[in-house]
Amino acid sequence: MRVGVVTFPGSLDDHDARLAVAACGHEDVPLWHADDDLAGVDAVIVPGGFSYGDYLRCGAVAHRAPMMQAVRRFADGGGPVLGICNGFQVLCEAGMLPGALLRNAGLRFVCRDVVCVVEAATPWTAGYQVGEEIVIPAKHGEGRYHASDDVLDELEGTGRVVLRYAPGHNPNGSARDIAGVANAAGNVVGVMPHPEHAVDEALIGGVDGRGFFTDLRAGVAVG
Amino acid sequence: MTDPRPTATAFAAAERLDEPRARALGEELGLRGDEYERIVAALGRTPTVSELGMYSVMWSEHCSYKSSKVHLRTLPSDGPQVLVGPGENAGVVDVGDGLAVTFKIESHNHPSFVEPFQGAATGVGGILRDIFTMGARPIAVMDPLRFGDPGGWVDGTGRRRPVDALQRRLVDGVVRGIGGYGNCVGVPNIGGETVFDDTYAANPLVNVLAIGVMPRERLQLARAQSPGQVAVLLGSATGRDGIGGASVLASQEFDDALDAKRPNVQVGDPFAEKLLIECCLELYDADLVAGIQDMGAAGIACSTSELASAASLGMDVDLDAVSLREASMESWEILCSESQERMLALVDPGRIDEVLAIAERWGVPADVIGEVVDGDQLTLRRRGEVVAEVPARSLADEGPEYDRERRRPAWLDQLQAVDAESVDLDAVAGGDVASFLLAFLRAPNTASKQWVYEQYDQHVRSGTVLAPGMGDAGVVRLPGSSRGVACATDGNGRWCALDPREGARRVVAEAFRNVACVGARPLGTTNCLNFGNPERPEIMWQLAEAVAGMGEACAELDIPVTGGNVSLYNETRGVAIRPTPVVGVLGVIEDVADAVGIAFEDENDVILLVGAPTVDGLAGSELQHFLGDEPGGVLAPVDLDLEGALAEVLHIAVHEGLLASAHDVSAGGLWVTLAESCAAGMIGADVALAEDVSTAQALFSESPGRVVVTLHSRNVKPFAQLCADAEVPLTDIGTVGGERLTIRDVVDLDLAAVEEAFDAGLPEALGGPVSEVPGV
Numbered sequence: 001m002r003v004g005v006v007t008f009p010g011s012l013d014d015h016d017a018r019l020a021v022a023a024c025g026h027e028d029v030p031l032w033h034a035d036d037d038l039a040g041v042d043a044v045i046v047p048g049g050f051s052y053g054d055y056l057r058c059g060a061v062a063h064r065a066p067m068m069q070a071v072r073r074f075a076d077g078g079g080p081v082l083g084i085c086n087g088f089q090v091l092c093e094a095g096m097l098p099g100a101l102l103r104n105a106g107l108r109f110v111c112r113d114v115v116c117v118v119e120a121a122t123p124w125t126a127g128y129q130v131g132e133e134i135v136i137p138a139k140h141g142e143g144r145y146h147a148s149d150d151v152l153d154e155l156e157g158t159g160r161v162v163l164r165y166a167p168g169h170n171p172n173g174s175a176r177d178i179a180g181v182a183n184a185a186g187n188v189v190g191v192m193p194h195p196e197h198a199v200d201e202a203l204i205g206g207v208d209g210r211g212f213f214t215d216l217r218a219g220v221a222v223g
Numbered sequence: 224m225t226d227p228r229p230t231a232t233a234f235a236a237a238e239r240l241d242e243p244r245a246r247a248l249g250e251e252l253g254l255r256g257d258e259y260e261r262i263v264a265a266l267g268r269t270p271t272v273s274e275l276g277m278y279s280v281m282w283s284e285h286c287s288y289k290s291s292k293v294h295l296r297t298l299p300s301d302g303p304q305v306l307v308g309p310g311e312n313a314g315v316v317d318v319g320d321g322l323a324v325t326f327k328i329e330s331h332n333h334p335s336f337v338e339p340f341q342g343a344a345t346g347v348g349g350i351l352r353d354i355f356t357m358g359a360r361p362i363a364v365m366d367p368l369r370f371g372d373p374g375g376w377v378d379g380t381g382r383r384r385p386v387d388a389l390q391r392r393l394v395d396g397v398v399r400g401i402g403g404y405g406n407c408v409g410v411p412n413i414g415g416e417t418v419f420d421d422t423y424a425a426n427p428l429v430n431v432l433a434i435g436v437m438p439r440e441r442l443q444l445a446r447a448q449s450p451g452q453v454a455v456l457l458g459s460a461t462g463r464d465g466i467g468g469a470s471v472l473a474s475q476e477f478d479d480a481l482d483a484k485r486p487n488v489q490v491g492d493p494f495a496e497k498l499l500i501e502c503c504l505e506l507y508d509a510d511l512v513a514g515i516q517d518m519g520a521a522g523i524a525c526s527t528s529e530l531a532s533a534a535s536l537g538m539d540v541d542l543d544a545v546s547l548r549e550a551s552m553e554s555w556e557i558l559c560s561e562s563q564e565r566m567l568a569l570v571d572p573g574r575i576d577e578v579l580a581i582a583e584r585w586g587v588p589a590d591v592i593g594e595v596v597d598g599d600q601l602t603l604r605r606r607g608e609v610v611a612e613v614p615a616r617s618l619a620d621e622g623p624e625y626d627r628e629r630r631r632p633a634w635l636d637q638l639q640a641v642d643a644e645s646v647d648l649d650a651v652a653g654g655d656v657a658s659f660l661l662a663f664l665r666a667p668n669t670a671s672k673q674w675v676y677e678q679y680d681q682h683v684r685s686g687t688v689l690a691p692g693m694g695d696a697g698v699v700r701l702p703g704s705s706r707g708v709a710c711a712t713d714g715n716g717r718w719c720a721l722d723p724r725e726g727a728r729r730v731v732a733e734a735f736r737n738v739a740c741v742g743a744r745p746l747g748t749t750n751c752l753n754f755g756n757p758e759r760p761e762i763m764w765q766l767a768e769a770v771a772g773m774g775e776a777c778a779e780l781d782i783p784v785t786g787g788n789v790s791l792y793n794e795t796r797g798v799a800i801r802p803t804p805v806v807g808v809l810g811v812i813e814d815v816a817d818a819v820g821i822a823f824e825d826e827n828d829v830i831l832l833v834g835a836p837t838v839d840g841l842a843g844s845e846l847q848h849f850l851g852d853e854p855g856g857v858l859a860p861v862d863l864d865l866e867g868a869l870a871e872v873l874h875i876a877v878h879e880g881l882l883a884s885a886h887d888v889s890a891g892g893l894w895v896t897l898a899e900s901c902a903a904g905m906i907g908a909d910v911a912l913a914e915d916v917s918t919a920q921a922l923f924s925e926s927p928g929r930v931v932v933t934l935h936s937r938n939v940k941p942f943a944q945l946c947a948d949a950e951v952p953l954t955d956i957g958t959v960g961g962e963r964l965t966i967r968d969v970v971d972l973d974l975a976a977v978e979e980a981f982d983a984g985l986p987e988a989l990g991g992p993v994s995e996v997p998g999v
Contacts, residue, residue: 009494009497009498009585009586010407010494010497010498012408012409012497012683012684013409013683015684015685016682016683016684016685019685020685049409050406050407050409050493050494050497052494053407053492053493053494053495053497054407055494104994105994106992106993106994108399108402108678108993108994109402109403109406109678109679109680110677110678110993110994111676111677111678111679111680111681111682112677137681137682139406139680139681139682139683141406171994172994173994194682196685197682197685200685202688202700202705202815202816203682203685203686203687203688203700204681204682204687204688204689204690204693205682205687
């Protein structure tokens with residue numbers, strides 16, 4: 001598969017997402033924020049970092065980039081899109097995912113490995129069994145997932161909570177320990193922890209993140 | 224010195240000064256002694272306002288190293304591995320595979336005390352610019368930090384240390400500042416130190432080290448090449464922030480007028496720096512840059528004069544071309560502004576459009592502000608009139624140099640007369656050794672530093688092999704290679720207070736040993752010399768002794784000093800910090816898959832104590848500090864030959880896969896080494912202490928040259944052979960396993976209690992865990 005990774009000014013983990021995609025057997029394709037052409041990729045990752053310095057509100061500037069219009073069209077057509085960390089924030093700002101990410105409850109940036117449970121089958125979690133526990137790094141200052149109770153009920157009721165912090169592992173005060181969600185169609189997924197930093201045995205972070213990339217298939221239906 | 228000569232230049236009216244006014248302004252700007260006369264001699268006339276501004280910052284202690292240069296010159300700086308030594312923005316070593324690594328440590332002590340967040344943040348920004356100015360991509364930072372005692376913990380005499388809200392605020396601000404900048408610019412943090420001691424209560428030390436990597440041929444230098452080259456200012460607009468910030472703040476002591484200095488602290492913009500990094504790396508890859516210099520201290524004055532002086536050329540600069548944040552800025556303010564995230568690149572005129580296009584793609588503002596010219600004059604114009612015309616060399620390279628008076632402090636005899644070594648553990652522990660040992664682990668200096676490093680991104684750029692707390696050194700893999708670099712920072716103000724020469728030797732040996740413990744071969748050293756006011760002979764003696772000791776150790780261990788920084792005037796209201804030279808040692812490991820951490824791993828692994836015998840080592844120790852005593856006693860000398868042999872043994876053993884863990888014995892002694900390795904591996908150990916020294920010495924001695932290694936029993940024989948061949952002693956002290964940490968005949972502790980003490984200590988002292996909701 002050809003997997004595009006968007007670079008905004010201030011993206012940081014774009015490099016890492018491309019390495020992870022390549023390490024898991026795909027072709028990585030750089031996508032530049034100012035372009036509006038997806039270069040025919042089969043899937044898109046909106047990576048972590050501090051797009052535009054996160055100086056306004058995380059993701060608030062980036063989601064207006066020309067590339068994001070192309071990503072939106074791609075997603076509307078069922079294309080798989082994964083937002084990681086800042087990318088999750090961008091997708092929420094774009095309205096492509098419900099909810100918002102607020103400052104961590106502790107008001108500090110937190111970098112630590114977290115235990116999460118994969119709770120939904122999506123194109124991005126085909127490498128896992130539903131219910132599987134994985135350990136991947138989280139690193140963010142604004143990762144507290146927030147949505148109204150109605151929305152949270154709906155997400156839980158329709159199986160759209162993709163990733164949940166295991167009890168005691170919620171690093172940021174996220175509502176209902178939610179670490180990642182999907183859109184209604186299931187092709188757009190946002191996660192706060194970093195699976196792309198858990199694919200390489202030689203590095204810290206472990207290898208539990210591989211499942212996000214290894215079994216990625218174009219047009220996999222939502223389970 | 225340039226010959227005095229008359230000038231025909233008509234200077235802008237607002238710039239001209241009569242002699243008495245010029246002299247008075249020079250004094251106001253911090254010129255001392257005959258420095259004003261030297262300027263007049265260099266120019267052959269009375270200086271202008273802008274010229275005085277430029278000389279005062281360029282000849283400040285911070286920029287000119289005028290008090291330390293005579294000593295720094297004695298440090299070893301050569302070796303086949305050294306590609307660039309001191310004098311450039313950062314040293315560069317050859318790490319093989321066609322790759323070069325640049326690394327440097329710097330201080331941002333004074334700004335961080337005035338404004339902790341921005342002071343620390345811009346410290347990170349500044350050292351990163353030094354790294355990418357050399358042509359390298361920054362791949363890691365480390366932060367050796369020193370604060371006063373935050374209190375909120377119970378010391379070895381049972382006294383609960385009172386909470387010091389100022390220290391908590393400083394720690395909080397500095398850690399947020401480092402994270403706020405480093406996390407946003409996208410460079411992982413792989414280690415450092417956090418030390419608490421009241422000697423730093425009114426003068427924290429915020430040192431920051433950065434590492435970068437490049438293909439060897441991408442190396443950039445800070446010098447012009449030929450006349451006609453165009454000077455392009457890349458990055459942020461120039462403002463009034465930080466005028467004289469680093470250079471002036473770092474060149475005088477503090478007094479009660481501290482708040483008035485706040486506007487001198489620069490404000491960082493990590494997003495702008497990230498764009499500047501990407502822009503510069505793209506310019507280098509396209510081979511568009513002839514010479515480049517970052518703008519930190521002394522801004523445009525520094526970068527233009529250094530680029531020109533290094534090539535024995537001149538430069539014409541048009542200050543009207545500089546984008547300003549405030550149009551009302553005076554010429555001297557533009558010249559001396561320390562606005563962050565700016566670089567000055569020299570470009571061949573035919574390629575300027577390509578340069579501007581790359582800058583635009585990254586959203587980096589770019590102004591063409593000048594041109595390299597024949598001769599040696601740096602000429603600066605504003606609104607068509609000359610505001611300064613100076614020999615570039617006189618600013619950059621011909622500043623004053625002092626061999627200041629030195630005197631061995633009278634107080635040393637008293638300190639060294641203290642009997643530090645005959646501690647009776649049972650007596651000081653009041654009969655409850657178990658509680659004493661746990662309280663020792665809970666003390667902020669020995670407790671886990673997770674509270675600090677979990678506020679830093681450790682993963683970004685996918686290279687981190689050993690993160691903070693995992694190994695004796697941080698390890699990062701180099702892009703596109705299985706090779707990695709290891710780096711450790713060490714400093715010890717208590718040792719250096721007792722004996723700056725031996726203290727510095729020990730500090731170098733410790734950083735060297737730490738790099739060896741992960742399995743890397745040490746290659747070079749960078750140093751940050753944190754001292755008090757050099758105008759006092761006792762301080763100058765400490766500096767000279769420490770540099771001499773550092774030089775001895777670096778020469779003996781073949782780790783040349785490739786660069787660094789000197790931070791003087793670290794004192795408030797006349798009280799100096801203890802002399803605290805901090806070193807960073809960098810090494811290379813051929814395959815990062817081999818790297819060894821500190822964590823005990825498997826049941827029944829054998830624990831060996833390797834290296835020097837345990838001797839008296841409580842002078843200036845963590846135990847002394849824990850017992851509430853001032854440092855006292857005599858330091859046993861480090862055996863540098865043995866350190867070299869030990870490092871070689873470790874390097875081979877790690878490469879051959881013999882070791883499961885390696886952790887040196889340093890602050891807090893064997894007790895802390897064992898507890899940390901158990902906590903990191905979440906596994907217990909059963910250890911017997913040597914009988915030829917007291918229990919206090921066996922557990923807490925900080926005598927150098929010792930490493931605890933663990934290995935599978937089948938590897939003991941080949942490892943012992945390696946040691947025998949290298950004449951490195953070793954002792955079998957126990958085995959790994961179980962859920963208790965047992966020191967035979969001394970203590971038998973539940974591992975959970977050890978972990979609890981180790982983990983809880985720092986959050987307790989600093990006011991709560993990182994992820995705790997405040998006020999709940």
